[in-house]
Amino acid sequence: MKNLLIALMALAGWVVTEHAFAGGDAARGKEKAGLCSTCHGPEGNAPIAPEYPRLAGQPDDYLEKALRDYKSGKRKNPLMAPQAQNLSKQDIKDLAAYFSGLNGDLKVKY
Amino acid sequence: MRMRIVTLACLSFMLPLLAAPLHAAEGDAAAGKNKTAMCAGCHGIAGFRTAYPETYHVPKLGGQNAGYIVSALKAYKAGDRQHPTMKAIAASLSDQDMADLAAYYSGK
Numbered sequence: 001m002k003n004l005l006i007a008l009m010a011l012a013g014w015v016v017t018e019h020a021f022a023g024g025d026a027a028r029g030k031e032k033a034g035l036c037s038t039c040h041g042p043e044g045n046a047p048i049a050p051e052y053p054r055l056a057g058q059p060d061d062y063l064e065k066a067l068r069d070y071k072s073g074k075r076k077n078p079l080m081a082p083q084a085q086n087l088s089k090q091d092i093k094d095l096a097a098y099f100s101g102l103n104g105d106l107k108v109k110y
Numbered sequence: 111m112r113m114r115i116v117t118l119a120c121l122s123f124m125l126p127l128l129a130a131p132l133h134a135a136e137g138d139a140a141a142g143k144n145k146t147a148m149c150a151g152c153h154g155i156a157g158f159r160t161a162y163p164e165t166y167h168v169p170k171l172g173g174q175n176a177g178y179i180v181s182a183l184k185a186y187k188a189g190d191r192q193h194p195t196m197k198a199i200a201a202s203l204s205d206q207d208m209a210d211l212a213a214y215y216s217g218k
Contacts, residue, residue, distance in 0.1 A: 047175055047178070049177070050175050050176060050177030050178065051175070051177040051178055051181050052175065052177075052178060053174060053175060053178040053182075054173065054174055054175060054178075057170060058169050058170060059166065059167030059168075059169065059170075061165075061166035061167055062166050062167050062168065062169045064166075065164065065166050069191075069192075074192055075185075075190065075191050075192070076185070076190040076191075077185075077190070104173070105173035106170040106172060106173045106174060107170055107172040107173055108153070108154065108155070108156045108170050108171075108172060109153075109154070109170075109171055109172025109173070109215055110146070110150050110154035
């Protein structure tokens, strides 16, 4: 009985980690970032227009939320909506992992 | 033909109107620094997470493009981006406030 309980808890733990906290793969994100760079600049740090954001160094969970919201339409933007439509959940995590790991000009400023 | 000339004339008068949004309020970084009271409590703390309605780390503002900061604030104000706290804060800002804050955060 005790063993069964332990097994169940381990299984629950695995399910939670796999599904809620599955991390992004920065290397795969880099492979998928070609289209992003055309506007956000190489390594997400030199956008081609002042209205476009730098991405390098932003927190991964923030970038992930932004792409999720563009995809769902919760965040309205005619340029980003179609881009995000083409991304899977895993693509979003991978891209977020890649851009958050880059060192750019962004910093916390009080 | 004549109609076409009239149309072209009308369009040429409208061109400056189309360009108008590009001449947004000029930002003053020093003035912006005095307006950060509502921003700093979250964006001024490294690793800070917003908790409502979703939990995630708030974005870094230092070094961000000024034009983007203004467009983000306007999007919150208009409801094109949804975050209750940011909507309330952005709604309280004038175009000049937004430009000043953007000038401050984007500066070195």
